Amino acid sequence: MKRAAELSSSRRRGWLIPCLLLAACQLPATDVVSRFPPWWEYGGAAPVTSAAHGMVVAAEPHASRVGRDVLAAGGNAVDAAVATSLALAVTYPQAGNIGGGGFLLARFADGRAAAVDYREQAPAAATRDMYLAADGALTDRSLYGALAAGVPGTVAGLWAAHQRFGSQPWEDLVAPAIELAEHGFEPGRELRQGVRKVLERIAGFDAERRRACAQTVSTFAPALQPGPFRQPELAATLRRIAASGPAGFYDGPVAEALARSMRTAGGLITTEDLERYAAEWREPLRWHYRDHTVLGMPPSSSGGAVMTLMANMLQRYALPDMAWDDPGRIHLSIEAMKRAYADRNAYLGDPAFVDMPLERLLSTAYADERAAGIDRRRATPSTEVAPGLGPAFGRGEQTTHFSIADGSGNAVSVTTTLNTSFGSLVSVEGFLLNNEMDDFAARPGFPNAYGLVQGEANAIEPGKRMLSSMSPSIVLDPDGELLLVTGTPGGSRIISVVFQSIVNALDHGMGVGQLVAAPRVHHQHLPDVLYYEAGGLTAEVVSDLRRRGHDVRAREHFCDVQAIVVLPDGSLTGAADPRGGGLAAGY
Numbered sequence: 001m002k003r004a005a006e007l008s009s010s011r012r013r014g015w016l017i018p019c020l021l022l023a024a025c026q027l028p029a030t031d032v033v034s035r036f037p038p039w040w041e042y043g044g045a046a047p048v049t050s051a052a053h054g055m056v057v058a059a060e061p062h063a064s065r066v067g068r069d070v071l072a073a074g075g076n077a078v079d080a081a082v083a084t085s086l087a088l089a090v091t092y093p094q095a096g097n098i099g100g101g102g103f104l105l106a107r108f109a110d111g112r113a114a115a116v117d118y119r120e121q122a123p124a125a126a127t128r129d130m131y132l133a134a135d136g137a138l139t140d141r142s143l144y145g146a147l148a149a150g151v152p153g154t155v156a157g158l159w160a161a162h163q164r165f166g167s168q169p170w171e172d173l174v175a176p177a178i179e180l181a182e183h184g185f186e187p188g189r190e191l192r193q194g195v196r197k198v199l200e201r202i203a204g205f206d207a208e209r210r211r212a213c214a215q216t217v218s219t220f221a222p223a224l225q226p227g228p229f230r231q232p233e234l235a236a237t238l239r240r241i242a243a244s245g246p247a248g249f250y251d252g253p254v255a256e257a258l259a260r261s262m263r264t265a266g267g268l269i270t271t272e273d274l275e276r277y278a279a280e281w282r283e284p285l286r287w288h289y290r291d292h293t294v295l296g297m298p299p300s301s302s303g304g305a306v307m308t309l310m311a312n313m314l315q316r317y318a319l320p321d322m323a324w325d326d327p328g329r330i331h332l333s334i335e336a337m338k339r340a341y342a343d344r345n346a347y348l349g350d351p352a353f354v355d356m357p358l359e360r361l362l363s364t365a366y367a368d369e370r371a372a373g374i375d376r377r378r379a380t381p382s383t384e385v386a387p388g389l390g391p392a393f394g395r396g397e398q399t400t401h402f403s404i405a406d407g408s409g410n411a412v413s414v415t416t417t418l419n420t421s422f423g424s425l426v427s428v429e430g431f432l433l434n435n436e437m438d439d440f441a442a443r444p445g446f447p448n449a450y451g452l453v454q455g456e457a458n459a460i461e462p463g464k465r466m467l468s469s470m471s472p473s474i475v476l477d478p479d480g481e482l483l484l485v486t487g488t489p490g491g492s493r494i495i496s497v498v499f500q501s502i503v504n505a506l507d508h509g510m511g512v513g514q515l516v517a518a519p520r521v522h523h524q525h526l527p528d529v530l531y532y533e534a535g536g537l538t539a540e541v542v543s544d545l546r547r548r549g550h551d552v553r554a555r556e557h558f559c560d561v562q563a564i565v566v567l568p569d570g571s572l573t574g575a576a577d578p579r580g581g582g583l584a585a586g587y
């Protein structure tokens with residue numbers, strides 16, 4: 001208990017310093033102590049926005065401002081989440097969507113918490129081996145084209161959250177997205193680059209796939225022309241959603257057009273699949289780390305479970321006493337990641353289909369057993385890190401995250417996705433369809449787009465939700481008060497990077513600007529590689545990790561964390577990841 005008290009007070013000191021500096025200087029909030037390499041592209045910290053009443057941090061500035069304006073007009077955090085998410089479907093079509101899915105995690109000032117799972121589902125006609133060629137090899141049909149799409153969940157999920165917790169009229173929350181689609185907006189560099197890449201990729205497809213992607217070309221090519229980028233078909237679809245709620249999407253002309261486009265382009269989604277789709281309310285997972293409580297997403301996300309296991313393993317080490325870039329600390333974190341991802345890949349899946357040993361996986365006794373195999377000096381090869389419960393019981397690259405705090409102590413953390421950038425590249429009625437089917441283990445034991453090697457628990461079955469790594473998270477301080485709202489895109493790296501954003505705050509006292517800028521590492525069991533961000537670790541640290549037996553490789557910058565930290569005086573600080581083009585908008 002004494003140890004916990006010390007940790008807590010040292011954490012508070014970590015927060016206090018930036019607060020005092022802020023009060024004294026009235027400068028834009030930046031964080032103090034930085035130990036990142038001097039050449040680190042993002043310096044010591046990202047720019048920080050401070051606000052007294054409300055904050056939205058999203059990956060695209062128009063969307064952040066839409067959410068902020070909803071808060072300023074008296075809406076609550078859930079209202080702002082609905083409006084921000086729909087605005088992202090217009091201004092950040094790489095990942096913002098109505099043709100994909102996501103998770104919304106909410107925590108209210110009175111202590112209640114709730115989570116909506118609006119993950120996509122396999123269509124009823126899906127089969128286990130639908131992406132295998134005649135010789136058994138995995139094809140790329142789970143990634144591009146109509147067959148890659150799962151039944152979308154976003155409109156149902158946002159509606160469910162709004163029905164239960166929203167305070168403003170639904171149509172008022174859809175209106176800003178309609179306005180952006182109808183009258184257009186100036187596309188940023190990220191969108192233009194994304195569109196250029198997509199058009200190049202589609203141009204390289206065979207004639208049949210090019211035909212399936214024709215609407216995507218006609219919708220997005222105008223984004224490369226000077227002037228505002230308008231999406232009139234999407235505006236029309238959003239108007240139906242504004243007027244009729246989910247019926248405007250899952251029923252009637254939009255649903256019929258979607259099913260028709262599937263029939264002509266070789267996809268499986270039918271009007272019955274759309275009618276049957278339902279968002280699911282889930283009990284948020286609660287895990288604990290150094291006297292703090294973290295609310296996370298349960299399956300069909302793997303995020304909350306993997307972070308719980310990692311936290312339980314790492315609690316036994318005095319990580320806060322080690323510097324952020326201490327190779328010994330990185331080694332222990334990586335060893336915990338390796339073991340937790342091994343279990344993820346073997347055991348986790350859609351709870352409606354898979355009998356998961358969750359109670360055991362989340363227990364401290366199990367974490368103790370798992371951590372007992374960690375050697376502080378040597379990396380354990382992944383081949384020796386089998387899933388810890390024996391044979392399986394039965395199991396950004398474009399996603400986007402936004403964080404919201406409404407100043408009354410309510411917070412919403414949302415991660416939403418089409419899977420890879422621009423999803424399946426197939427559009428219908430002005431919106432893109434996801435390629436989320438690739439998140440299944442299309443060939444159990446073989447890697448998917450993220451290199452994840454997953455098992456039978458995540459094999460394709462009709463009506464099943466594919467296992468996700470999306471990890472919207474909300475951290476409460478030892479008194480149960482809101483402290484941090486965080487999340488990121490990044491495929492399999494989502495879990496490890498969200499975890500690092502949390503421990504960087506709790507163990508190393510990083511403020512919001514620093515925790516979004518901090519260099520990142522990742523390990524997912526297979527491949528047996530320790531990835532770090534190029535330029536993020538010094539040559540000495542890399543050599544030390546190699547001496548411990550890690551296969552250390554640099555990758556280009558990964559993920560796009562959007563975070564909010566509540567300061568001890570109750571004011572809000574937010575920062576968008578400097579790797580992306582996001583904005584923290586407060587008032």
Ligand code: GLY
Binds near residue numbers: 420468492
């Ligand atoms: N599509 C990425 C994920 O859900 O993990």
